Amino acid sequence: MGTPWNWALQNPEPLYRDAQNWASMYQITLYRAPRASSTAIPQRWTRDPAGDWHYWWISLMVLPILYNWVVLILRCCFPEVQEAHVGLWRGLDGLSDALYLLDIAVRLHTGFLEDGILVQDISRTRRRYLCSWAFPWDVAAVLPTELLCLLPGVPGVPGVPAARANRCLRAPRLFEAFNQCETRTGWPNTFRVAKLMMYLVLGIHWHGCLYFALSARLGPGTDPWVCPAFARPLRRYLHSFYFSTLVLAMVGDTPAPQRKEEFLFTIAGFLLAVLGFATITGSISAVIANLSAADAAFYPDAGPVRRYLRARGVGGRLARRVARWHQHLRVQRKLPAERAVLQHLPRGLRAEVAASVHLPALRRVGLFRGWGHEVLRQLVPRLRPQVFGPGEFVCRRGDVGREMYFVREGRLAVVAEDGVTQLAVLGEGLYFGEISLINIKGNTAGNRRTANILSIGYSDLFCLGKEDLAEVLVEFPHARAAMEAKGRELLLGMGRLDTGAEAAAAAAEAEAERRLWGLEVALEGLQTRAARLLAQLEASALRMALRVQRLEGQLHLRQQQEEGTPTVWGPLRTQGPPRTQGSTGAQGPTARHRQLLPLRNGDRDRDGEGAGKGTGRGRGAVGSGLGTSRYRSRKQLGTPSPPGRPGVTRGDTVTVPQ
Numbered sequence: 001m002g003t004p005w006n007w008a009l010q011n012p013e014p015l016y017r018d019a020q021n022w023a024s025m026y027q028i029t030l031y032r033a034p035r036a037s038s039t040a041i042p043q044r045w046t047r048d049p050a051g052d053w054h055y056w057w058i059s060l061m062v063l064p065i066l067y068n069w070v071v072l073i074l075r076c077c078f079p080e081v082q083e084a085h086v087g088l089w090r091g092l093d094g095l096s097d098a099l100y101l102l103d104i105a106v107r108l109h110t111g112f113l114e115d116g117i118l119v120q121d122i123s124r125t126r127r128r129y130l131c132s133w134a135f136p137w138d139v140a141a142v143l144p145t146e147l148l149c150l151l152p153g154v155p156g157v158p159g160v161p162a163a164r165a166n167r168c169l170r171a172p173r174l175f176e177a178f179n180q181c182e183t184r185t186g187w188p189n190t191f192r193v194a195k196l197m198m199y200l201v202l203g204i205h206w207h208g209c210l211y212f213a214l215s216a217r218l219g220p221g222t223d224p225w226v227c228p229a230f231a232r233p234l235r236r237y238l239h240s241f242y243f244s245t246l247v248l249a250m251v252g253d254t255p256a257p258q259r260k261e262e263f264l265f266t267i268a269g270f271l272l273a274v275l276g277f278a279t280i281t282g283s284i285s286a287v288i289a290n291l292s293a294a295d296a297a298f299y300p301d302a303g304p305v306r307r308y309l310r311a312r313g314v315g316g317r318l319a320r321r322v323a324r325w326h327q328h329l330r331v332q333r334k335l336p337a338e339r340a341v342l343q344h345l346p347r348g349l350r351a352e353v354a355a356s357v358h359l360p361a362l363r364r365v366g367l368f369r370g371w372g373h374e375v376l377r378q379l380v381p382r383l384r385p386q387v388f389g390p391g392e393f394v395c396r397r398g399d400v401g402r403e404m405y406f407v408r409e410g411r412l413a414v415v416a417e418d419g420v421t422q423l424a425v426l427g428e429g430l431y432f433g434e435i436s437l438i439n440i441k442g443n444t445a446g447n448r449r450t451a452n453i454l455s456i457g458y459s460d461l462f463c464l465g466k467e468d469l470a471e472v473l474v475e476f477p478h479a480r481a482a483m484e485a486k487g488r489e490l491l492l493g494m495g496r497l498d499t500g501a502e503a504a505a506a507a508a509e510a511e512a513e514r515r516l517w518g519l520e521v522a523l524e525g526l527q528t529r530a531a532r533l534l535a536q537l538e539a540s541a542l543r544m545a546l547r548v549q550r551l552e553g554q555l556h557l558r559q560q561q562e563e564g565t566p567t568v569w570g571p572l573r574t575q576g577p578p579r580t581q582g583s584t585g586a587q588g589p590t591a592r593h594r595q596l597l598p599l600r601n602g603d604r605d606r607d608g609e610g611a612g613k614g615t616g617r618g619r620g621a622v623g624s625g626l627g628t629s630r631y632r633s634r635k636q637l638g639t640p641s642p643p644g645r646p647g648v649t650r651g652d653t654v655t656v657p658q
Ligand SMILES: Nc1nc2c(ncn2[C@@H]2O[C@@H]3COP(=O)(O)O[C@H]3[C@H]2O)c(=O)[nH]1
Pocket: 395, 401, 414, 423, 424, 426, 431, 432, 433, 434, 435, 436, 437, 448, 449, 450, 451, 452, 453, 490
């Protein structure tokens, strides 16, 4: 714990400072990685900005913001409305302020994404919000500006709605809420139109209120342009709203202005109307374009096909059939182009979407009934929806089979060669077209279709390609067995199953299996022999190495003798732990594990006792010097040590150096 390394880990700041000094010396920019702990630890009170909780909260915030935008101007311009419900306005103002303050607290605890990871560290979320442009804006929107009226010398009465104008500064939160709603809602175009209408009504409301305020200032009913002096405030408000609608909708059927202020107000209104009208027209046309673009993305475009048929001179019945097919897709909301629609989604997400859409239909297919959810989810992305019209052939007898079909909806007939006689009818949950794909033994048709399949009405099918089917069947042999059994039955019924060929194929398969098994056994034997040979080779290599070592030792000894240095032979010393390699010699393990090595001066004392007690060949060698003379003669002759000599010989135990 007390090591400098630990200290450095626990106190990275000084280290970082040193590194920075060093880097600045060499003009290098240091990148400091963000601290992992701050992003990794989820905090209880921080919220995911993309989560449900946050969505519902900002949806709730729409209410106080709209309240201030709608009611403040009304209360300012229609004093009788303000005076008639003072208690109500106080309560609603308090509630709206409380929600504004709570929203600041929520924003302090709203996480954010950094490098794609949600940061939930409260200190960091707080710092981020406090340093953002939104914070001063939010604070300005909740400042109790109406209390300024209490200051001496400031005109106005506390509670005057104009003093609360800063509450309208919260508009950015409103746009944020609208954006989230637009992304989440299932009807984005409807939402967009509703939003536009709301902006329009709000604009007219503000214009109407300002018109009434100007009329009140100029004197109600003093000329045809100003608001007449109605007794009831609602009537006055409705007149103002109507007048503003005429101006802002550019209807223009308003009384001509008489006074300077009236001219200016009308001109400003018309200019605003031009801007607003252009914006609204543009937005509405975008929404309409979006609507048709969405349709175009879902359904195949009939236009090019129609033009192609016309250009090629194809008309009449065939052109009508094509048109009816397109119409059927739209009316029945069938989406054969769904692969193209989902193509931009990541693979996993696409599979999830496809599974959630098609799994219920897939479960109705008999073949898949016992299959697990996960397996079907893997299968779904391989399936291609196809719609066939009435009287269309899905496949014809004799064609090469490239895909099989699962009936999702509709009825199909297996028809005879005349194209009319129905041999069987296939309905929802059944499948066909597999016989030509799965190579049934004895199938005389091979990979050709065995029957004509005709769509009786409109048929909604799932189509599975040959390769995809092969992959699925490898993983699910029970499905292959079921398909083969059904296919064999059908082929038998049609007289297209050559039982002799089937038996021959089965016998050939059994024979191939048998031979394969024999090969496997032979291969195993070969592997065992190869392993044994390898072990023998290793052992002999080791023996050779030891022998070379021994010879080198003896050579060294001879050189010493020739130089006149007295050599004392010690007892035989072992080197390292012994490794047994076919130990079958007659000598005991002690003798066999030993090597005759010369004693160095220091060894004499250590091994002195052993020198006197040495047994067997070691002692004899010391006594007579026989080992040396024998070594010399063998060395000179170049012959290996005979069995029973000191050292390592064939089949002996060897000592492996460590
Ligand atoms: N239910 C049923 N299906 C058939 C009959 N004859 C052929 N089929 C199916 O029609 C398909 C035509 O193409 P395939 O030969 O590949 O596979 C065939 C079978 O799946 C039949 O008599 N009854």
